[in-house]
Amino acid sequence: MKQRRIYLFLILANLFWAGNYIFGKMVVSELTPVQMTFFRWTIAICILFPISQIVEKPKWKEVWKKWPILLLMGLLGVIGYNFLLYVALRFTSSLNASLVNAMNPALIVCFAALFLKEPLTLSRxxxxxxxxxxxxxxxxxxxLGMIFRTVYNVGDMLMLAAISVWTAYSLLGRRIKEIPPIAAIAVSALLGLFVLVFFLPTSGNPFPLNGRVVIGILYIGLFPSILSFIFWNAGIREIGASRAGVYMNLxxxxTAIMSVAMGNPVHLSQIIGGLIVFAGVYVTTLKV
Known part of the structure; x- marks a missing residue:
C-alpha cells in the first residue's frame, strides 16, 4: 500500500509540473522570469511552513543547522531551475521544453552513479x-545531420541547462533524509527567496494584476511549487533518485495532452524524438 501511494505521488507531481509548462508559457509574456519565480515561491512558503508544522512537527533548530545544503538546494531547485525554465519558455514551446526535460531521468541515473555510487549498468x-x-x-x-552546423533554439538550450540544475537538486535531496521533506522545501525556498529578492528591482515592469496572470501565478504557486515538490521529495526518499526519475517522462x-487540448500543433519530429527518449529511459531501468 505504501509503494502504491509513493507511485501515485510521483504521477501527481509530474502532472502538476506539466501544468507549470502550460501556465508558465501563458504568464511569461507578461511577467519576467525573476518576477514569476519570486511570486510563485512567496505564495508557496506561506503555505509550506504551516503545513510542515501541522503534519511533520519538525525540530526547526535541527532543520536550520542544515542551512548550507538547504541554501544550495534553494539556489538550484527554487531559483536556478525555475528561472531557466521560464526564460526558456520565452523562446520555445511548452511541449519542446518538456521534451528536452524528458532526458532528465537518464541524467539523474548517470550522476547518481557518479556521485552516489548507484550502479551504472550497460543498459543505463x-x-x-x-x-x-x-x-x-x-x-x-x-x-540530425544539422547537429554541427545548425543554430539551436535558445529556449531548447536553456532547457538543457535547466535539467542539469535539476539533476543536481535531486541528488542533493538524498543527503538530507533526516530532515522532514516539507520542512526542507520550505526552508530551502525561503533561503532561495532571500537571494532572489536582490534581483527584483532590476526585473522589469510592476506586477500586472489581470485575471490571466493571477490564475497562472496561483496555479504555479500552489500545485507545482507545493504539491509537486512534496510528492517528489517523498518519492525520492522512498525509492531513490534513479527510479523516481523515470516518472519525469510523464x-x-x-504536456502533450494539454497542448493538443489547447489547439497547439504537435510535429512528427517531436513525436519521434519523444518516443526515443522514453525508450531510452525505459532501457535505463533494465537490470542488465
Whole structure:
C-alpha cells in the first residue's frame, strides 16, 4: 500500500509540473522570469511552513543547522531551475521544453552513479545514449545531420541547462533524509527567496494584476511549487533518485495532452524524438 501511494505521488507531481509548462508559457509574456519565480515561491512558503508544522512537527533548530545544503538546494531547485525554465519558455514551446526535460531521468541515473555510487549498468549507458539522440531530434527538428552546423533554439538550450540544475537538486535531496521533506522545501525556498529578492528591482515592469496572470501565478504557486515538490521529495526518499526519475517522462505526456487540448500543433519530429527518449529511459531501468 505504501509503494502504491509513493507511485501515485510521483504521477501527481509530474502532472502538476506539466501544468507549470502550460501556465508558465501563458504568464511569461507578461511577467519576467525573476518576477514569476519570486511570486510563485512567496505564495508557496506561506503555505509550506504551516503545513510542515501541522503534519511533520519538525525540530526547526535541527532543520536550520542544515542551512548550507538547504541554501544550495534553494539556489538550484527554487531559483536556478525555475528561472531557466521560464526564460526558456520565452523562446520555445511548452511541449519542446518538456521534451528536452524528458532526458532528465537518464541524467539523474548517470550522476547518481557518479556521485552516489548507484550502479551504472550497460543498459543505463545505452539508455542515456538513446535519450540523447531523442533530444537531439527535437533540437534539430528531426535533421540530425544539422547537429554541427545548425543554430539551436535558445529556449531548447536553456532547457538543457535547466535539467542539469535539476539533476543536481535531486541528488542533493538524498543527503538530507533526516530532515522532514516539507520542512526542507520550505526552508530551502525561503533561503532561495532571500537571494532572489536582490534581483527584483532590476526585473522589469510592476506586477500586472489581470485575471490571466493571477490564475497562472496561483496555479504555479500552489500545485507545482507545493504539491509537486512534496510528492517528489517523498518519492525520492522512498525509492531513490534513479527510479523516481523515470516518472519525469510523464511530464511530456501530460504536456502533450494539454497542448493538443489547447489547439497547439504537435510535429512528427517531436513525436519521434519523444518516443526515443522514453525508450531510452525505459532501457535505463533494465537490470542488465
Amino acid at each position: 549507458m545505452v539508455g542515456l545514449l538513446m535519450s540523447l539522440i531523442g533530444v537531439l531530434l527535437v533540437l534539430t527538428n528531426g535533421q 511530464i511530456t505526456v501530460f
